[in-house]
Amino acid sequence: MARTILDIHVLQTVPPSNLNRDDTGQPKTAVYGGVRRARVSSQAWKRATRRAFDDLLDPSHLGVRSKKLVDELAGRITAAEPSIERAAAWKVAAETLQTATNSKLEVPRRKKDADGEAEETAPESSYLMFLSRRQLDALAALTLEGTKGTDDVTALKAFLKAKENKARARALVNTGHSVDIALFGRMVADATDLNVEASTQVAHALSVHAVDNESDYYTAVDDNNTDAEKGAGMIGTVEFNSATLYRYAALDVDQLHANLGAGLREDEAPGTPTRRAVEAFIEGFIASLPTGKINTFGNTTLPDAVIVKLRTKRPVSFVAAFEKPVAQDPENGGFLAPSCERLARFVPDLEEKFGIDDEGGWVLRVGSGTRALADLGTEVGLRELIDAVGAAVAERLAPEAA
Numbered sequence: 321m322a323r324t325i326l327d328i329h330v331l332q333t334v335p336p337s338n339l340n341r342d343d344t345g346q347p348k349t350a351v352y353g354g355v356r357r358a359r360v361s362s363q364a365w366k367r368a369t370r371r372a373f374d375d376l377l378d379p380s381h382l383g384v385r386s387k388k389l390v391d392e393l394a395g396r397i398t399a400a401e402p403s404i405e406r407a408a409a410w411k412v413a414a415e416t417l418q419t420a421t422n423s424k425l426e427v428p429r430r431k432k433d434a435d436g437e438a439e440e441t442a443p444e445s446s447y448l449m450f451l452s453r454r455q456l457d458a459l460a461a462l463t464l465e466g467t468k469g470t471d472d473v474t475a476l477k478a479f480l481k482a483k484e485n486k487a488r489a490r491a492l493v494n495t496g497h498s499v500d501i502a503l504f505g506r507m508v509a510d511a512t513d514l515n516v517e518a519s520t521q522v523a524h525a526l527s528v529h530a531v532d533n534e535s536d537y538y539t540a541v542d543d544n545n546t547d548a549e550k551g552a553g554m555i556g557t558v559e560f561n562s563a564t565l566y567r568y569a570a571l572d573v574d575q576l577h578a579n580l581g582a583g584l585r586e587d588e589a590p591g592t593p594t595r596r597a598v599e600a601f602i603e604g605f606i607a608s609l610p611t612g613k614i615n616t617f618g619n620t621t622l623p624d625a626v627i628v629k630l631r632t633k634r635p636v637s638f639v640a641a642f643e644k645p646v647a648q649d650p651e652n653g654g655f656l657a658p659s660c661e662r663l664a665r666f667v668p669d670l671e672e673k674f675g676i677d678d679e680g681g682w683v684l685r686v687g688s689g690t691r692a693l694a695d696l697g698t699e700v701g702l703r704e705l706i707d708a709v710g711a712a713v714a715e716r717l718a719p720e721a722a
Contacts, residue, residue, distance in 0.1 A: 324573035324716045325631040326598070326709065328605060329638050331663070331690075332525075332567060333656055335558045337619035338535075339610045340364040346533050346559040352525060353643040358527035358563035364610040365567070366522050370606035377596070383452040383498035390425060391416045391442040396460035401469050406470035407588045410442040412638045416463045419480045422488040422511040423449060450506040452498030459492055490514070499597040503571075504578035519576035520569060520601065521635060527563035528642040528659045535559055557614060562656040566642055566644050567623075569605050570635030572601055573598060573713055591717035602628070606684075606702070624656055625693055626684040627667075628705065630712055632677045641666035657689035662690035682708055 338347045341361045350359040373382055384392055393416065394409035404412075414425050425443035451459075464481030479485055494514055505518030535557050542553030574593075577594040606626055614620065629636075646659050671678055682695030682705050700708060 323634075324713065324715075325633075325635050326571040327603075327627075327629040327631060327635050327637070328485060328567075328569045328571070328602065329627040329629075329663075330567035330606060330621040331528075331564065331625040331656065331659055332589070332621060333564045333654075334562060334621055335619050336536075336562045337615070337617045338558065338560045338613040339619070340612050343558070347561050349531065349533065349561075352523065352526055352639075353468055353645055354529040355645050356532065357529075357563065357645075358531040358561050360525040360565065360567075360610060362524050365525060365605070365608065366504055366520075367431035368610045369522075369601065369604040370504070372608040373500060376600045377499060381499045381593075383501045384456065385448050385450040385500075385558040387444040387446070387448055388442065389449050389451060389456070390417055390444065391502055391688065392465070393417055393456055393459055394442060396456055400449055400460060403469075404471045406438055411473050412463050412471055412476050413460075414443045415465070415476050415480065416489060419450065419486055420459060420493045421514060423506055423508070423680055424510065432519055445695055449508070450501055451497055452491060452501055453531070454496040454498070459489070459600055462489060462492060474685060480511055497579050499580070499593075499600060502576055503601055516579055517575060517578060518556050519572045519579055523568040523637060523639065525565045526639065526642070527566040527664075528566050528646045529564065529648070529655050530562050530645045531563050533559050533561050553680055558613065560613075560617065563622075564646075564659055566639060566659075568639060569601075570636045571598065571601060572635075572638075573716070579681050591714050594712045594717060595710045597712050599706050601704050603702070606663040622686075623684075624686050625660060625690040626685075626705070627663075627679060627693065627696055628682045628709060629697070630709075632679055632682040636670070636676055638663060638667060638670070640670075654689070656687075657692075659683075660690045660692040663697065667696055680712055 336670065340348050342348050350422055362402045362721060363612050385449050386392065390410055391415045393413040394406060397409045397413055398404050398406055400446055404599040417423065418425055425445055425446050427443050428441055430439055463476065466476040468475065480489060497516060501516055503518065503520050508514040539552035540554040545553065578598055580597060581595045586704060606623060609620060641663050645653050646662060649657050650656060668674065682700050683693050683697040684705050685693050
């Protein structure tokens, strides 16, 4: 059976910046093709994409990834039953969450308030847990059912000890997955049966050319210095580089559909949640940008070119086109135009020689330097691209829906 896979390829020029730094404060790099390249980790761009979802999707379609899910769940419990105090809500929330996820929850070392008294805090997990808002809402409702709307932990324990109720709690965190969980997956260290297989692959962004990090020496003057007080109030250095990046992500639409399937609303067509998630990911991944040192450098660029390919067998990255570092354009300078020319030659050759399936392709490009990419797909703007990809996904899901 043919699969539905989307490959997203992006060329993006970034001026002096430090999008993603290592433990020494320097921009991350990697050696590829024997030379040092600028690098932005996949984790950094996934985070930026998830943050973009806040403007693209209703909050009910998103999840919460935190060590503090007990407090998150307690907030829902007290909102539904205001007579329960927050500290009491923490106790029943912890009992439900521990039963549902088999996680170990502990109260962290207490911080002291302004009076030197230790503040009460909710139990936390030892690692980041990822639950959808719908899952948290459902767990809150189950908790209140078990306590009969009170803060009776003993009653809740007895309720959850019943085999069918424990199974319900487990089922509630394994259905109704949010878009971000369905896309990026979930690992529950203490209950591997609750793991969710990610439907996306996101590569580390790499510069198409060799890069050397640079250092900016800066000074700051004290506004209240007198004429007799010479020199800076503060000095320091900040590391940066600039690059033309190749970014790549692959989206397994079938896996995404399977992840979301259990959470379908009755008033929606079966393919609607998947199409919505695909469209949000396309826009979020393309337009997002990690925010490392962004106030220092103001490096808020958008991609110069985007290629989206619809596959039926397996994802295919085009990064090998840049294994040999791109040389600067000898006539006009820059790396974008020669990168586009390199890609325009590489892609048809790769697809022909390997017989790679191409069920459709779209190209979004800006400026004359990207002209070489025009023949790699139907030329579109961003809104047209999102609509076209969404329609193609819906069409491919339609036979299953029928």
